[in-house]
Amino acid sequence: MTSRSRVSGWAFLAPVVVYLGAFYAYPLYRNLDLSLRHYTVRSFVQGDAPFNGLDNYRTVLADPTFWPALAHTLVFTAASLAAQFAIGLALAVFFNRHFPLAATLRALFLVPWLLPLIVSASTWSWMLNSDSGIVNAALGQVGIGPVNWLTSPDWALTSVIVANIWIGIPFNLVVLYSGLQAIPAHLYEAAALDGATGRQQFWRITFPLLRPVSLITLLLGLVYTLKVFDIIWIMTRGGPNGASTTLATWSYRLGFGNLLPEFGPGAAVGNLLIVLALVAGLVYIRTQR
Template sequence: MRSKVSGWAFLAPVVVYLGAFYAYPLYRNLDLSLRHYTVRSFVQGDAPFTGLDNYDTIWSDPTFWPAVWHTAVFTGVSLVFQFSIGMALALFFRQHFPLSATLRALFLVPWLLPLIVSASTWSWMLNSDSGIVNAALRLIGLDPVNWLTSPAWSLASVTIANIWIGIPFNLVVVYSGLQAIPAEIYEAAALDGSRPWQTFWRITFPLLRPVSAITLLLGLIYTLKVFDIIWIMTKGGPADASTTLATWSYRLSFGNLLPAFGPGAAVGNLLIIVAMVFGLLYIRTSLR
């Protein structure tokens, strides 16, 4: 009996934490999406139940499908380049050359900087008039690009910034996975005459699958909810050209004089569902 009480005592802080910071906010967000909330409703508590009306509202909104497409492109391109570049850098730093530890630490700087600093820096670099990127284009004889104010380039601009910010995370996780692979396997492969490319595809990459899976899953969840980078750089514009589901949810809830809390919460719930689906797929794959 005493052991059970002790066990529950140790579990209590975790249960309270999960309930207060995860379960309750999820419940409140679900409740918001099923009611017609206004600013007055939060004070008087008289928000009427509307069922799935808020979901019908966002599905019929002309912003919905472009936002879904932008979210898919932003997430997919970010994951591919973040993981590929992070993998390449991890393989590079595995060679243990002089100053490799120092250079590896410097690559962590984008990950350690506050996002508002990183996004503001990229906004300055991509500024149409005074940005360093357009200055470099002028030096080589190319026309400047309206990176942040052109509908054709705004989504690409925020994606490039997000890739730069996410590379260090992939580098750290993949590098730790490489360190766990026994060196004897590579020695045996070298004795068998395996070439570097063959060694990577037949030894390194298969042994990194568990690490790669969790890296991509965490990257997916993080990228789906990216808001601050896009909002600071373009605010989802121009003309919604870089609006994702995350920025649209914020704009619906807080970006208007008459906030639409219900539809904003409904958009947020869609993001939660997508993240949960991929999380369950990861768990099912891991069990196999």
């Protein structure tokens, strides 16, 4: 390779390197630095926060909020992923049959994905309102009393999970439907000639050949769901009494939700979320091998 070709290669690579450095590497470095120092509002502005090592992480792990928040994060993520993937896959298989108006209906299913999250979360807050929500009104028509969806510790986490599932289904539908389009049709024709039922074709052809697409769909969904903040914050603010608090909402509350912000512990919680996402990525790479 000539020196001119080498310079040209670096010139094409430079914008990507600058972008990754400015918007990924530097913020990660700053977040790590925040988590290793004792920041106050004054020191945050002046930049003279003392180094305190892992004290912020010890503070976070010893806080009584940590373990419930971690459990809520895991439940929220697992339930959302399982339901989004299962419903998205079912819809993808359904629309893969190419019936009239299939394209129109598929486009309508994309609406939750296209709406701003603040609109979606506000709509669900109105629907699940204890006094004037349409869900309780519908339950009242069949003789079921009102449910405090957003203000009861028993229902708050379930409510935000349902809203997040609704928002995430279109993503799973689009990606899995694209994967279905790549499966050769002659495989289904051959299976039908051999007498395979629709269920057998799904488990013997569709599901195995969708495995690579399914894995990347689940990985992307996992990374996104771990850091979901806006839906929960708008609907319940992590309450009541921490019943729907996740690591993402707790991190925000530590850093920005108090009169005396705790920047160091808030950054430490954020870094724990990054570690969880990194572990998921490593599991995905291992699975691909």
